[in-house]
Amino acid sequence: MKRLSILILLLSLPAALFSDYVDIADVLKETGSSLEYDTLLESGMLASGRTRVSFTVNAPWIIVNDGVKLSTPGIRREKGRLLIPEETAAKIIGVFRGDESPGRVFRVGAIVIDPGHGGRDSGASYTHTVNGKKVRISEKDVVLKAGFMLYELLKKRFPDKVVLMTRTRDVTLSLEERPEIANSISLGEDEAIIYISLHANASLSGTARGFEVWYLTATYKRNLLSTASVDSEYHDILPIMNSMQDEEFTRESILLARSIMQQLETAVGKETENRGLKEGEWLVVRKAKMPSILIELGFLSNRDEALKLASDEYLQKLSFAIYNGVSSFIEKFEQSNAFTE
Known part of the structure; x- marks a missing residue:
């Protein structure tokens, strides 16, 4: 046969x-x-x-x-x-x-949510006046609350996957520690992991507003594999394997970013500005050995937007939009067997 x-x-x-x-x-x-x-x-x-x-x-x-x-x-x-x-x-x-394929089935095994800043590092922090009272709104608090909302949604939707937050309280984590938490998660051979960093923006202009989704610029090359991480018989082709893996993660990061951006536009596009997809070399996405993105939820330097970000109602909209974007990406990833079909 x-x-x-x-x-x-x-x-x-x-x-x-x-x-x-x-x-x-x-x-x-x-x-x-x-x-x-x-x-x-x-x-x-x-x-x-x-x-x-x-x-x-x-x-x-x-x-x-x-x-x-x-x-x-x-x-x-x-x-x-x-x-x-x-x-x-x-x-x-x-x-x-597929005739000679060993029958591999790819799936997303873990989702890491990284609420930025925390502890001694408050991130962007602004005081705005509301009904004659001064209200201090800090990035570390906004993104932690959004992270919890996103966590609950994803955990309920994907009980078979690891859903992890890099911090669940007001503690200080270094930029290096955050992606290392994700990199250290043990996965099955054909399982993938995605990394989502949550932030709030700031500007010298008090009128700047809107959301952004960032992914690692394609020109930045990560060292994802080492001789210790692959069998000796693959050492000769390690540079090629690394390049292919990096290109794959970049492509999947872009697809994830697009998916989330579309859902954010649908959810709050009429309330604020869609500032688009952006490329950058943020350390947390540079160090993450997986598809990774960074989301700027809005501007704390803008009084009206800061007050929205401090409200559960608006944060829930943002979190649900991110959840929908992540869910759509995972569905396509798994239905297409990691975009191979």
Whole structure:
């Protein structure tokens, strides 16, 4: 039955693939994958979504999804071209079609909510006059309350997932400690984690208002993997694996940010300004080894918006919008098997 499946697969390929060796460009086109190749190490990786096939020139194997080694005739390099034996090409294409897949099912296993500041660090803090009385509104309090609201919503919706807050009281956490809490969560092999940092904004202008959603700029490259975190047989292709992982997290961060932004616009777009999606190099998202975003809920320097942010009613709107955005992202992530289908 297996031989028949391979034969049917070969017959379904374009005529350009029928020869002793095929050019890797044909396999990339057939699978819709991208290629990263290190000419010094003579190792490469084809990737589409979370499906990966790694190889080393002349090695009699390919590695699927960083874990399953399949014996295959070796890939050759001639005159700058990568040539793949017909049998190997069939297996690679089968992996991306699901025929050779080890049957991995990806899911979001954990959600980390990080209310910014706390303790000695109040964040943005402003005093506004209300009915003749001065009211002090601090960022650390606003985002902690919003974090609790979001936590309760997510915990109820996803009882099978770990939902964690980096702080649940008025304590000081360093910027390094926050993402490290998320990075230290133990997950299953095919589980993902997302990181949501909550903040409130401030400006020299008292009229600035609105919400923003930030993600890590694509030009910033994180070191996500180390020789200690992968098997020795993958050390030769570690730089390629790291680059692919980083691109994957950046893409998923953008999708998460878009999902939340759409829901915020729906919930409060008529009450305040949608300041859009933004790229930045905030330390907490730089250090998070996962899809990560930072949300600015509004401006405490704006009296009217600060008073809204201090009210449970408006915070509930914001929290519910973020919850809807996260839920939509998770649903799409899991239904598409981490955007691979």
